[in-house]
Amino acid sequence: MPEVTPGETGDGVQIDLISGARMEGLTSMEKIRLILDGVRDGNIVVLEEGLSPDEESKLIEVTMTEISPDEFNGIEIETYPHSQTGSQSLLDRLMGKGSDKKLTVIGPANQIETLHKDENLISALVSRK
Amino acid sequence: MGLFTDLRDSISRAVDRMFSDAEPKRIGIYGPPNAGKTTLANRIARDWTGDAVGPESHIPHETRRARRKENVEIERDGKTVSIDIVDTPGVTTKVDYKEFLDHDMEKEDAVRRSREATEGVAEAMHWLREDVDGVIYVLDSTEDPFTQVNTMLIGIIESQDLPVLIFANKTDLDDSNVQRIANAFPQHETVPLSALEGNNMDEVYSKIAEYFG
Numbered sequence: 001m002p003e004v005t006p007g008e009t010g011d012g013v014q015i016d017l018i019s020g021a022r023m024e025g026l027t028s029m030e031k032i033r034l035i036l037d038g039v040r041d042g043n044i045v046v047l048e049e050g051l052s053p054d055e056e057s058k059l060i061e062v063t064m065t066e067i068s069p070d071e072f073n074g075i076e077i078e079t080y081p082h083s084q085t086g087s088q089s090l091l092d093r094l095m096g097k098g099s100d101k102k103l104t105v106i107g108p109a110n111q112i113e114t115l116h117k118d119e120n121l122i123s124a125l126v127s128r129k
Numbered sequence: 130m131g132l133f134t135d136l137r138d139s140i141s142r143a144v145d146r147m148f149s150d151a152e153p154k155r156i157g158i159y160g161p162p163n164a165g166k167t168t169l170a171n172r173i174a175r176d177w178t179g180d181a182v183g184p185e186s187h188i189p190h191e192t193r194r195a196r197r198k199e200n201v202e203i204e205r206d207g208k209t210v211s212i213d214i215v216d217t218p219g220v221t222t223k224v225d226y227k228e229f230l231d232h233d234m235e236k237e238d239a240v241r242r243s244r245e246a247t248e249g250v251a252e253a254m255h256w257l258r259e260d261v262d263g264v265i266y267v268l269d270s271t272e273d274p275f276t277q278v279n280t281m282l283i284g285i286i287e288s289q290d291l292p293v294l295i296f297a298n299k300t301d302l303d304d305s306n307v308q309r310i311a312n313a314f315p316q317h318e319t320v321p322l323s324a325l326e327g328n329n330m331d332e333v334y335s336k337i338a339e340y341f342g
């Protein structure tokens with residue numbers, strides 16, 4: 001799956017969709033760098049296959065070390081585990097077959113008022129700059 | 130095969146006992162900011178050692194350094210269980226110093242508090258990956274447990290194969306809902322308590338002895 005980057009047009013919001021294949025060859029720290037660079041640019045980063053628990057723990061740790069007043073407040077993150085039911089929704093197809101792979105949405109905390117999670121809906125209410 | 134497995138198990142149990150005698154298990158108290166982690170750590174420490182661990186506060190991120198209380202000896206059913214308790218800063222994915230300004234704090238103090246908080250959370254994550262043998266996960270039972278931070282943290286704890294107990298705190302409050310927490314994490318045992326009032330501490334100590342002894 002290619003990266004979808006609609007490009008920033010004025011007050012628009014950029015979404016980086018990062019495929020599992022793109023993440024596969026990266027080390028944990030490279031993945032975290034890729035995510036945080038996107039988020040710190042004000043983008044919403046969508047990971048097709050999510051992170052391992054260990055990587056999530058490091059993501060929290062590195063996010064903390066990068067928070068700085070009036071500049072970066074941290075992240076909002078939501079994950080969507082692979083559906084256990086047989087129904088093949090769009091998200092199921094997006095997420096592939098592996099049961100521990102989970103679609104993950106990460107965005108800058110200061111821009112995302114609520115990253116709302118529902119059974120099969122992601123809605124990010126983004127406050128535009 | 131069965132005999133060999135039994136033998137191996139009993140040897141590893143014996144080794145476990147030797148080590149647990151030599152070194153108390155280090156139990157990390159984790160959970161979101163303001164859940165009552167320090168209130169609980171202080172109550173445990175006061176009940177069994179006579180002194181406290183650190184200050185409690187209604188302002189989030191009161192604890193900004195992991196604090197350890199060593200050799201807390203808990204007596205249960207004629208046995209003594211020795212643990213080190215580690216009170217950790219509340220884990221979050223974001224810290225905004227402006228939130229502290231609402232608590233009557235000057236900007237300079239708020240910025241310092243937020244910087245210390247972020248360092249503390251990073252440190253707590255590090256402890257969780259390297260330095261704890263078991264986890265007490267404390268939740269405010271008046272709040273929605275279905276948050277991403279809770280889900281992630283429980284997932285991280287599970288991936289490390291650490292024994293974990295979920296504590297549903299603040300049961301003294303009217304809108305406390307213990308069942309909601311039990312439903313959120315059905316794979317783990319949920320123990321209701323009020324760390325502030327000292328309610329249900331008997332069960333708390335029995336479970337600690339059972340899980341971490």
Ligand SMILES: Nc1nc2c(ncn2[C@@H]2O[C@H](COP(=O)(O)OP(=O)(O)OP(=O)(O)O)[C@@H](O)[C@H]2O)c(=O)[nH]1
Nearest residue numbers: 162163164165166167168186190191192219324325
């Ligand atoms: N009603 C009630 N209040 C409680 C209870 N436990 C703690 N509190 C209150 O909740 C607030 C936060 O308590 P702390 O123990 O400082 O919380 P914490 O989890 O250590 O918070 P951080 O260190 O900021 O992460 C304080 O005002 C406590 O008095 C409880 O069982 N019942």
Ligand SMILES: [Mg+2]
Nearest residue numbers: 166167191192
């Ligand atoms: Mg505390």
